Amino acid sequence: MHHTVYYTAWTPAGTGDLIRTLSLRGLPIILLVLAALIATRVIQWATARITGRIDQGFKNSDELVRSESEKHRHSVAQVISWVAIVIVYLVVAFNIIRLLNVPITGFVAPATVLGAALGFGAQRIVQDLLSGFFIITEKQYGFGDVVELAVAGGIPPAEGTVEDVTLRVTKIRSSDGEVITVPNGQIVKAINLSKDWARSVVDIPLPAGADISRVNEILSRIGEQTFADPRMRPLLLDAPTPMGVTDMEIDEVTVRIVARTLPGKQFEVSRDLRSRIVRAFGRAGISLAPGETIQTGAMGAPAQAESNR
Numbered sequence: 001m002h003h004t005v006y007y008t009a010w011t012p013a014g015t016g017d018l019i020r021t022l023s024l025r026g027l028p029i030i031l032l033v034l035a036a037l038i039a040t041r042v043i044q045w046a047t048a049r050i051t052g053r054i055d056q057g058f059k060n061s062d063e064l065v066r067s068e069s070e071k072h073r074h075s076v077a078q079v080i081s082w083v084a085i086v087i088v089y090l091v092v093a094f095n096i097i098r099l100l101n102v103p104i105t106g107f108v109a110p111a112t113v114l115g116a117a118l119g120f121g122a123q124r125i126v127q128d129l130l131s132g133f134f135i136i137t138e139k140q141y142g143f144g145d146v147v148e149l150a151v152a153g154g155i156p157p158a159e160g161t162v163e164d165v166t167l168r169v170t171k172i173r174s175s176d177g178e179v180i181t182v183p184n185g186q187i188v189k190a191i192n193l194s195k196d197w198a199r200s201v202v203d204i205p206l207p208a209g210a211d212i213s214r215v216n217e218i219l220s221r222i223g224e225q226t227f228a229d230p231r232m233r234p235l236l237l238d239a240p241t242p243m244g245v246t247d248m249e250i251d252e253v254t255v256r257i258v259a260r261t262l263p264g265k266q267f268e269v270s271r272d273l274r275s276r277i278v279r280a281f282g283r284a285g286i287s288l289a290p291g292e293t294i295q296t297g298a299m300g301a302p303a304q305a306e307s308n309r
Contacts, residue, residue: 029096036092040085047081051143071142075165078143079136082166125168127185132167135184141165141192146264147172149182150189158182194263197237200270203246204255204277205289212255216242218284219257222276226259232272235265240273252289 054074134140141147141162149158149170158180160172170182206215223240226232240259247254257277261269281287 028099032092032095032099036088039088043081043084043088047077050077071144072139074143075136078165079132079167124183124185128168128183131184131187132165132169135170135187135190136165136167140190141195144264145195146193148191148193149187150191151182152186152188193266196263198261198263198266200240200259200261200266200273202257202270202273202277204257205252206255207287207289208249208251208253210253210286212245212253214284215255215286216244218280218286219255219277222273222280223257223259226269226273226276232269235261235269237261240269 051074054070054077142165143162145162147160147162149172151158158172158174160174160178160180162170163173163179164171168184170184170187172180172182174180204215204219206212219240219242223242227236227239237260240257243256243258245253246256257273259266259269259273
């Protein structure tokens, strides 16, 4: 006589209900996850099309620099894309919880405790989001702008070209090709070097006995020649102008020449002015102060965007 013995594996209480729920709700959950992934791809594709159209419009135009409206539209498209993706995932997460029949009211007490705990830890994130909101709405800077961002904590300023702006971070590309990511809440001052117009500043150190009148005459001639140059004329808003002596020391004086340029073109203009000054001074027999070199600065428009938060 044979006896058949059946063995059953012990499972935790409620596992059967969970398996049954997953077997019944598994397909809708998978579809929701797939829908979220597809929606994310569609949002990213649409954003790429919009920003690509903006970039293509600039490339096909005769403009040498992007207009402020184009920069702002590009940044707004990036921010809307980021917000839309966050909303999609929040909606999907809520629907998955509902399909699993998890009582929402059961989350009230834990959410209160968790909210109080995160209230301290999430202050930085909330600060980043609020700062990003004001950066976008106030048009402090946008895609393609050349900026200098002073960061809290004594960290050296981040300088470069803005490549991406979201509500939480700003990404800029430095002159060395590095991508620097700066949380918006950590920006204490933003200097926009390509807002509306920019200014090229070239400082020239000279010996104390230099003939300043002759130097200013040569600089005036250099400014007129630069403004008449077909290659440089489109970059300039007016002719470079000598400002005279800007600094005096015991054994040297500093003279300055400045020029208003298109946004972001101040560096190219400064390079051209330096080369012209070196050649003109060499022909005139004027030497620089011993051990000194021609210094170049670049300033943006007076309405530089500054945020102190």
